[in-house]
Amino acid sequence: MTTLPTLSYGEYQLVYNMLSFAIAAMVGSFAFFVLARSQVSARFRPALVMSSLVVGIAAYHYFRIFNSWEAAFVFKDGVYSPSGQPFNDAYRYVDWLLTVPLLCAELVSVLALTAAVRGPLMTRMVIASALMVALGYPGEIATDITTRAIWGAVSTVPFLYLMYALWIELSKAIPNQPPRVQTLFKNTRLLLFATWGFYPIAYLMPQLGIAGSTAEVSLQVGYSLADVAAKCGYGLMIYAIARAKMDAAGETAGELTEQPA
Amino acid sequence: MTTLPTLSYGEYQLVYNMLSFAIAAMVGSFAFFVLARSQVSARFRPALVMSSLVVGIAAYHYFRIFNSWEAAFVFKDGVYSPSGQPFNDAYRYVDWLLTVPLLCAELVSVLALTAAVRGPLMTRMVIASALMVALGYPGEIATDITTRAIWGAVSTVPFLYLMYALWIELSKAIPNQPPRVQTLFKNTRLLLFATWGFYPIAYLMPQLGIAGSTAEVSLQVGYSLADVAAKCGYGLMIYAIARAKMDAAGETAGELTEQPA
Numbered sequence: 001m002t003t004l005p006t007l008s009y010g011e012y013q014l015v016y017n018m019l020s021f022a023i024a025a026m027v028g029s030f031a032f033f034v035l036a037r038s039q040v041s042a043r044f045r046p047a048l049v050m051s052s053l054v055v056g057i058a059a060y061h062y063f064r065i066f067n068s069w070e071a072a073f074v075f076k077d078g079v080y081s082p083s084g085q086p087f088n089d090a091y092r093y094v095d096w097l098l099t100v101p102l103l104c105a106e107l108v109s110v111l112a113l114t115a116a117v118r119g120p121l122m123t124r125m126v127i128a129s130a131l132m133v134a135l136g137y138p139g140e141i142a143t144d145i146t147t148r149a150i151w152g153a154v155s156t157v158p159f160l161y162l163m164y165a166l167w168i169e170l171s172k173a174i175p176n177q178p179p180r181v182q183t184l185f186k187n188t189r190l191l192l193f194a195t196w197g198f199y200p201i202a203y204l205m206p207q208l209g210i211a212g213s214t215a216e217v218s219l220q221v222g223y224s225l226a227d228v229a230a231k232c233g234y235g236l237m238i239y240a241i242a243r244a245k246m247d248a249a250g251e252t253a254g255e256l257t258e259q260p261a
Numbered sequence: 262m263t264t265l266p267t268l269s270y271g272e273y274q275l276v277y278n279m280l281s282f283a284i285a286a287m288v289g290s291f292a293f294f295v296l297a298r299s300q301v302s303a304r305f306r307p308a309l310v311m312s313s314l315v316v317g318i319a320a321y322h323y324f325r326i327f328n329s330w331e332a333a334f335v336f337k338d339g340v341y342s343p344s345g346q347p348f349n350d351a352y353r354y355v356d357w358l359l360t361v362p363l364l365c366a367e368l369v370s371v372l373a374l375t376a377a378v379r380g381p382l383m384t385r386m387v388i389a390s391a392l393m394v395a396l397g398y399p400g401e402i403a404t405d406i407t408t409r410a411i412w413g414a415v416s417t418v419p420f421l422y423l424m425y426a427l428w429i430e431l432s433k434a435i436p437n438q439p440p441r442v443q444t445l446f447k448n449t450r451l452l453l454f455a456t457w458g459f460y461p462i463a464y465l466m467p468q469l470g471i472a473g474s475t476a477e478v479s480l481q482v483g484y485s486l487a488d489v490a491a492k493c494g495y496g497l498m499i500y501a502i503a504r505a506k507m508d509a510a511g512e513t514a515g516e517l518t519e520q521p522a
Contacts (some may be wrong), residue, residue: 030500042514056291064281085336090274094282098289141271235400 004072004082004212012073012080014225015220019066022224026059029232036239041251043112044242050106051235054099058231059093062224064088069220092223093140096133101126103234104162107188110238111181112245113173125165128158136203145207152203158194178248181241186239195230198222265333265343266474273334273341276481280327283485290493297500302512305503308371312496314362315367319492322356323485324516325349330481333376353484354401357394362387364495365423368449371502372442386426389419397464406468413464420457427453439509442502449498456491459483 007015033052037045065088072087073080104125108118132155139151166189174182202219205211246252294313298306326349333348334341365386369379393416400412411496427450435443463480466472507513 037296037299045300049293052296053289053292056292057285060285060288086270086274088274088277090278091281094278094285097282098285 004087005211005216006082007073007077007080007213007217009075009080011213011217012075015069015217016066018221018224019062021070022228023059023062023066025228025232026055026062029055029149029235030059033235033239039253040239041246041253044110044245047106047110047238047242050102050109051238054102054106054231057098058095061091062227063101064091074086090137090141093133093137095227097130099231100129100133103230104129104237106238107192108170110241110245111170111173111177111185117173121165121169125162127229128161128165131155132158132162140203146202149207152200159200163193178244179243181248184237184241184244187240188234191229191234191237193256195226195234198226265348266472266477267343268341270336270339270341272474272478273336276478277327277328279482279485280323280330283489284320284323284327286489286493287316287323290316290496291320294496294500300514301500301503302507302514304373305371305506308367308499308503311363311367311370312499315363315492316496318359318436319356319488321493322352323488325352351398351402354398358391360492361390361394364453364491365390365405367496367499368453369431371506372431372438372446373506377432382426382430386423389422389426392416393419393423394510397460401450401464409464413461415463420461424454439505441505442509445498445502445505449495449502452490452495452498456462456487457494459487516520 030052033048033055037048040048044161067093068088071085072083074083105122108122108125111118113121129224135151136159137151139148142148142151170185170189175186177185202222205215205219224229279475291313294309294316298309301309322474329346329349329352331345332346335344366383369383369386372379374382396412396416398412400416401408403409403412431446431450435446463483466476466480
């Protein structure tokens with residue numbers, strides 16, 4: 001259990017409003033991905049369903065984080081002091097445990113690779129991403145820096161495999177894709193790398209001796225922005241890939257259900 | 262009413278986060294099963310509707326269990342002590358009373374047997390599974406070990422019938438199924454058996470003299486994991502069976518509404 005700092009009015013409100021922004025972005029994106037299923041052809045719908053699940057699950061967790069943040073502080077004498085109620089950051093790990101494997105699966109799904117390539121690659125990436133999150137958690141809740149560093153290092157192994165899968169294994173599938181899809185895929189991969197890059201930096205903060213109110217506020221704002229980019233923004237990129245592939249193949253969306261071949 | 266133990270910060274938080282994980286998994290699965298109806302042909306949609314109901318009902322009960330857990334403890338001096346409010350575990354029995362018959366029905370439904378075989382088998386399994394849960398409950402709330410043992414033994418009778426139905430009666434229908442469906446069916450049946458196997462172990466804990474904080478935490482974590490596997494994981498297996506049967510029959514999903522024959 002981490003000790004919470006006392007926050008100024010502005011600091012507390014910034015996090016509070018960022019968390020509310022994340023809820024609005026997740027709920028809005030959920031509606032979009034559910035409705036946008038009818039804009040893509042049948043083979044891209046599983047990817048859009050996964051986008052919906054990711055932002056739906058994240059919306060739930062941001063509601064919980066918001067409530068936990070509200071309960072963890074009391075406003076008195078112009079500042080927000082810890083109320084004694086713990087602020088539960090573990091919601092984030094539970095969220096990632098469910099959503100990060102889905103994010104990997106939807107990227108593989110939207111490329112519409114052959115079943116022989118797609119199946120094993122998706123399985124390996126889903127397992128690696130779940131391991132990456134699960135192995136980070138014991139370090140996150142550890143009270144000493146050494147334990148934190150060890151689990152952090154262990155969870156880097158599946159992270160490196162995922163980078164290998166994204167840059168080496170998936171790159172083999174790219175030359176067969178239409179040019180616009182290649183560009184979009186590279187940008188999506190970069191978005192994933194950039195947003196995932198924020199999490200280890202946040203994880204390392206205690207090692208770097210960064211603490212206090214600025215650290216707590218930066219962490220919460222950073223996590224929220226990274227999650228909106230990695231879930232809502234990423235889902236929009238996946239949608240753009242599906243539309244670009246449809247254009248290249250001269251496909252129309254057709255009925256919401258699969259048609260006879 | 263069972264007396265609650267005092268829990269350490271880590272013990273309380275583990276259960277708290279497991280319950281929240283179960284809510285997120287149920288809500289996410291609900292969205293998936295509703296959206297995935299458009300990926301299967303009309304004859305498999307009743308099974309997916311039942312999967313949706315199971316996880317929807319479970320999501321409701323996990324919200325209740327989560328709130329009951331929160332109200333049952335107070336955080337003071339670094340530990341979680343009983344608040345005096347009872348923790349209501351009966352939500353689980355009400356949940357099982359509704360969901361376990363649905364789980365039986367969806368397995369029979371997805372196999373798409375002839376109406377003559379399906380109807381009577383589904384009726385018998387639904388009645389047996391409701392009896393199994395209902396007869397366990399008087400034992401669960403009993404204050405003495407003997408009463409608990411008697412009701413436990415009585416509820417084993419419908420449980421044994423269900424094992425007979427799954428391994429003997431349903432096995433007769435299997436040779437007509439495509440090979441991949443046979444494998445998936447056997448794995449699904451095994452998942453059901455493995456997860457249901459946890460409940461009598463939990464039930465026997467007081468008989469075995471297991472009590473205190475470790476028992477309470479193991480019980481709640483175990484129930485949550487068993488429920489996620491038996492509802493979300495099981496529903497995904499049912500979906501996989503439907504897709505495998507469609508592939509074997511060369512079927513596509515067709516319209517979401519039924520077509521004139």
